[in-house]
Amino acid sequence: MDRQQSISRRRVAVSAVLTAAALVAVGMTAAPNAQAADLNVAKNAGFESGLANWTCTAGTSVSTPVHGGTAALKATPAGQDNARCSQTVAVKPGATYTLSAWTQGSYAYLGASGTGTTDVSTWSPGSTEWKQLTTTFKAGPSTKSVTVYTHGWYGQSAYYVDDLSVFGPDGGGGTDPEPGIPTAPAGLTVSGPTASSLNLSWSAVTGASSYHVYRGGTKVQTVTGTSATVTGLSANTSYDFQVSAANAAGESPKSATVSGRTNPGDTGPGPNPNVPKHALTGYWQNFNNGATVQKLRDVQAQYDIIAVSFADSTTTPGQIVFNLDPAVGYTNVADFKADIAAKKQAGKSVIISVGGEKGNVTLNSDASATAFANSAYQLMQEYGFNGVDIDLEHGVNSTYLTKALRQLSAKAGANMVLTMAPQTIDMQSTGTEYFKTALAVKDILTVVNMQYYNSGSMLGCDGKVYSQGSVDFLTALACIQLEGGLDPSQVGIGVPASTRGAGSGYVSPAIVNNALDCLTKGNGCGNFKPTKTYPALRGAMTWSTNWDATAGNAWSNAVGPHVHGLP
Template identity: 75%
Template sequence: MDPVRRQHGRRIGSWAGAATAALALTVTAIGPASASSASSAASAADVNNASNAGFESGLSGWTCSAGSGTTVSSPVRTGAAALKATPGGQDNARCTQTVAVVPDSTYTLGAWVQGGYAYLGVTGTGTTDVSTWTPDSTTWKQLSTTFRTGPSTTSVTVYTHGWYGQPAYYADDISVQGPDGGGGDDGEQPSVPSAPAGLSVSGTTSSSVSLSWNAVSGATGYSVYRDGTKVTAVTGTSATVTGLSAATSYSFQATATNAAGESVKSAAVTARTTESGDSGGADLPKHAVTGYWQNFNNGATVQKLSDVPSAYDIIAVAFADATTTPGAVTFDLDSAGLNGYTVDQFKADIKAKQAAGKKVIISVGGEKGTVSVADAASATNFANSVHSLMQTYGFDGVDIDLENGLNATYMTQALRALSAKAGPEMILTMAPQTIDMQSTSGSYFQTALNVKDILTVVNMQYYNSGSMLGCDGKVYSQGSVDFLTALACVQLEGGLSPSQVGIGTPASTRAAGSGYVAPSVVNNALDCLTKLTNCGSFKPSKAYPDLRGAMTWSTNWDATAGNSWSSAVGPHVDALP
């Protein structure tokens, strides 16, 4: 083994081109309405002002750049047609429509999208132009935002577009809901939507229940009720209710909402949270610090496990290696590289850390890791071999740090098989690169969601990545508090529980090729996400006080820098709400 090569995320990518996401669109003016007609429209019931909103008349009323748009009969959300727009080259498949509106009025812009990255927005409002977006989705997903027209605005340009180099996106049921501007073809007042069908429980932990339901035609949002009390409102068809008690049964219902009102409640479903020990890491502190310990010497301080500061709650031993058996892994302590550290000392140090309330897990992968779990047989081999390492060394669980791709189907199968062998106390962590968690349809994100009920924490690597998209659709450069918070928001809004999200940063400038931030910046990001304080330009829509904590690469590089990372971040994590 070449010990120098084994380190976190050295893949350096850049999405610098993302800065061109918001492209200017031309607004075609429509003759101004008279004062009397504007007053009449403003007092009338809200309507959908978009024409051919469901693409039932082909592309009539719509213009798509570079011939990128067409209509298809599948997939469709309602009716018999939907828009399919395919980015190509330097074209992002922008489709636009000029919509007549009433001055000084508020409108809700909405659309249902599927497929590749999809953006929805409006220009020419006369006030503040707005947009929203979503990563690629395998099912229909609703986008929604609001805007207000200026005192002389009589038309706006509504647009959808995809992303360069990404697959085609689909759009259906586009709406510009508000006072009748006289140009739409939907003059009907919206009716109260029907109750959501298909409400089901998609996952549970000791403190949360995840729910999903079928989309309701005409709905612009949904509310979730716990034991008859409204607990959250969302725009999509899933939600996670947190702050629950362990081993407790709850009843849940959902309603659909739009401008006309709220539906009756759906049929109720009952969910019981797990016992405190039934989800990975439930006996960890509410907020935890993870550090990677290097089983090799690459110039950082060589450590025994006993040298790792007590600030670290989870110690990930890096790394397990692939064997010649597909999916199987092994671990050999590098005693020679670690100044004669013996296996017996290593095992004794694991027990000592556990006696002090810490968790020690084996990390699989790293930058050069070649472990591949691509079929049922390799999934079984992975589960069996990791479980064997847990029994041999006393590891509490496993960390998935596969930076060269993974198969969501078979990695899910492997982790569930491992959990069945190891029991409910198993710690399961992941350390994906930023690019791996940009979209819920990505294999890493899919795997995390697939095993959410046994997942302890995802500590994304906020380094060696270049610029990335935040949950607000804006581009952020690494090395800032905004990069940490806006990208964490993608995971928090994408379905992970706050207790399953951690911030991963380098312990020193030498620990990564790029993306180092001072410990104070890490602490500011933690404050922003948990308390909405010390934020940069990005501020989450709400606080996430249950955020799990922070991770660093590595305890060895931290020691090289005088343990400046753990001595600053550790106490701060412990003091979070």
């Protein structure tokens, strides 16, 4: 190296030092190259937009259960299909990504393929609560896209996925945009007045994750759906309501104000005036399971509502048919129809029950809702049924069941009898699908006869645990419905007619009568005593008229006159 080069290089080094010193002197530092923040490169990762951006062999976006937001993926394997959903995401070559998702239900797998390095996967054997699956992968040196996927396992039940994330450097595809503040809801309407409540409904708002309900300018509820029941109102009083939409970005302006007036006091029997104010409901078995085989004409006269059990589903989702079982003794369908007509002539309501322990009807789309309404109405016309009973024990989608029942009501008219028989777990809170359905159709609902059997211990409305077989169990669980928005005329107590009628939960007719007195009069209670009485309570239900007959009609002979003698 010659002397001149050495001097030049020293001058460059000194110049660099002086420059750095000058920056420090004025409070500045030399900045490194800026790095973009990591982000979730998956699109529609919470399934809020249905299955957009996803390719699924089976699956749908559902509103419950969800881990975050208002939707999640539900997928059910069938046959050789493991219900796989996948998405191709843009990645940065050589970058490392964290893949995660929240899962619930049956077996759930999460993985990434086409990574250009080592493909990865992880899985959960199933959980009744949300559980997070997490793994990592590295993109190959020339890999610009990777397929991430989730699936279940062959022959297993449905699995749920929500809030999936592929977290790492942006590969050029970006991420979902942050939500903007939603617009104000439109279409707010008030319906279904009782003496103490009003039903509200409105149109969905794109991007909204919840809705705030205002009464007289004060927020009284927050819900995730597009309907609400406002309770605790005064009789014969006008109220003003507004609704706003909200998400992570904020709350929308309030909707236009809509007014509604409550009814002027005790509304009597409510929907369907042909049903007595206090009614006894019994299920009639269209099969022989060891109980007394009956024809409809033999059903005890104490029963006001007779639920023919059960309709059958078809291969068309939502569609139901009725097949008279020869085991019940009818030689032809005409005699069965004649018995229905005779019961109706005697002032009874005969309805077709849908579901049961082994029955299932799929209602998860507009098409299936319409198929249900059309086929149920056809059965009403063909057989003379007064209405329907919803006894679905294998899952309810409140959105589409509500649509189906409203379509059926529009066809059948105001005299249609609509009853429900949910299990105790289905009515533990107003957030369950069954309870949401009952509230959504409150203006056309006759009675909910919750099944107080085959359930084990449950929570009462006071937050305490009560065991089957006691007056406290019957009253504390009924209180949840009575205080949760249903009118007392829409609440009944459902119990087995004998010890053989259910696996557990049988109570003597005396305990049933004590529970009825406790709820309507405030006497006959156990340790639990409601804060007020409900004189308009509809009555009681039993499974079944056949098991009742097997025991010499002891249940209906004791409970029937008591129900009909309520205030």
